[in-house]
Amino acid sequence: MADVQTSGAAITFDKLGKSFDKKGSGKVMALEDISLDVAPGTITGIIGRSGAGKSTLLRMVNGLEQPTAGTVTVAGHDVGRAGAAELRRIRRDVGMIFQHFNLLSSRTVYGNVALPLEIAGVPGAEIKRRVDDLIGRVGLEQFSNRYPAELSGGQKQRVGIARALATQPKVLLSDEATSALDPETTQTVLKLLADINRDLGLTILLITHEMAVVRDIASHVAVIDGGRIVEAGQTYDVFAAPQHPTTRSFLAGITGITLPSFIAGKLQAERPQGESQEVIRITFAGTHATDPMLAKLTSELGIPVNILAGAIEEIGPHPFGNLLVSVDATRGAEARAYLQRHELLTEVLGYVG
Amino acid sequence: MSANLINLLIEATLQTLYMVAISGALGTLFGLPIGVYLAVSQRGELLSSPWVNKVLGLIVNAARSVPFIILVVAIIPFTRMIAGTSIGTTAAIVPLTIAAVPFIARLVENAIREVDSGLIEAARAMGATPFQIIRKVLVPEALPGITLGLTLAVVSLIGYSAMVGAVGGEGLGDLGIRYGYQRFMPEVMLAVVVILIVLVQLVQSLGEGLARLVDKRAPRNRGR
């Protein structure tokens, strides 16, 4: 048996790598040196640009792709080295949902949810009980006898989720499960995933190319770029202090973090001669998010502050704020030192003349 | 038209139906699994084995390139071995079946290959064995296409069955040739052609109706 003892993580990637043979000659390195522990019961977002290797990474968790280097371990099983029968057993412990749902058009909602149970050889009466229960959980009682072609995208994904949960897996893999849905439907599907995570203690690994999805439900995030993990950690920390340019560019899509275009166009990296303003990003974390720090800055140090953009949101239970401000460049250092003393993160974005 | 001739026409129609039904059923029995295997044994597919696939594909192509009338004559010894005789309606079922198998295999292969690869992936992710994927995903999902393919095959068999007069197979085609052409009775020829047209129309409508019935892909208005 390819059993390995691990540190209690639900999924462990250890120096995992994957290369594909290119048509003609040579190889494409899809993933390189991926090491990551996914704790049980967490929702981990995997974010990256198209072609970064997200799907490849996810598909190695249930053995749809074989690693060419390193290992991926799921609940103590080395997936890459598992034989066919063991792999099928592992797969029953790992549910998967897809961007395009991948429902059987020839089966009703009921039939689709029953399929994994039929495959696992569960007896008929037990199948009926479990399927009815699952269809109720995803709120599709009235649609049990409908065919997928008669459902909306959001309803189809609910069927996909019920189907993925049928064999009572410990891990759920989601490959862009909300990318084909409108924003409102996306919210309801994300809510369902969050509920399932909470109620069933399921570990969810979720691919997305939208930071908003990560912010809304992921407790942890890993950013992939060019086949490598360039940044990983708790969502809150990564949002508060993004280190890698890719992470920042993803965060830029979120409200309050983009510079208004009239400023962005004039922004220069070097401080110009003469009078100028220093543009600063301030990240409010935890309790300070609600403190009137900017007002204090003005009243205590006498530095006037222009607010350019900003928003306060929630990541998990924590308030999280992001403000873009400008101050007189000659007093920038002083202002930043003050803010940092009060545990706010600051970052100089540039100068405007 | 005399009562005698009408009896002949009825008898010939039944003989044609008998040959087409049996060879169609046997052709499906053998053609379906071969077609499924042709689809899933391609490189990178479920039971990838490119070499076997290539050889099987060559055999199927070879069988399909032999003109039917030559096939009928060429396999007379084989027909005798299987049917006990090489002459007659029952004997004619052997070449008809042999022509149907590769034809149906290719039609089934095409229908299976149309199935969205995402469904195979989903089934693999559930822990399905290749056989379970074939039985529970590929064949049910390809059923509308398979049904249309079988319709096409049966229509072709009706046409082929007209040629088996060459080995003493009876049926509509044979009647048309013997009475309509050799004894110069154009009304028999006409009656035969009309019956064949009606048969083909019936088979086609029936096949299309069945295909629609099993096709759940398009949303439909269920009388609401």
Ligand SMILES: Nc1ncnc2c1ncn2[C@@H]1O[C@H](COP(=O)(O)OP(=O)(O)OP(=O)(O)O)[C@@H](O)[C@H]1O
């Ligand atoms: N079966 C394959 N054969 C060859 N190359 C592949 C294969 N699958 C993926 N790749 C390559 O591996 C890289 C990563 O692909 P992957 O599908 O994992 O990206 P992704 O991050 O999921 O992208 P997207 O957001 O577009 O889905 C890409 O360069 C892709 O071309």
Ligand SMILES: [Mg+2]
């Ligand atoms: Mg992808």
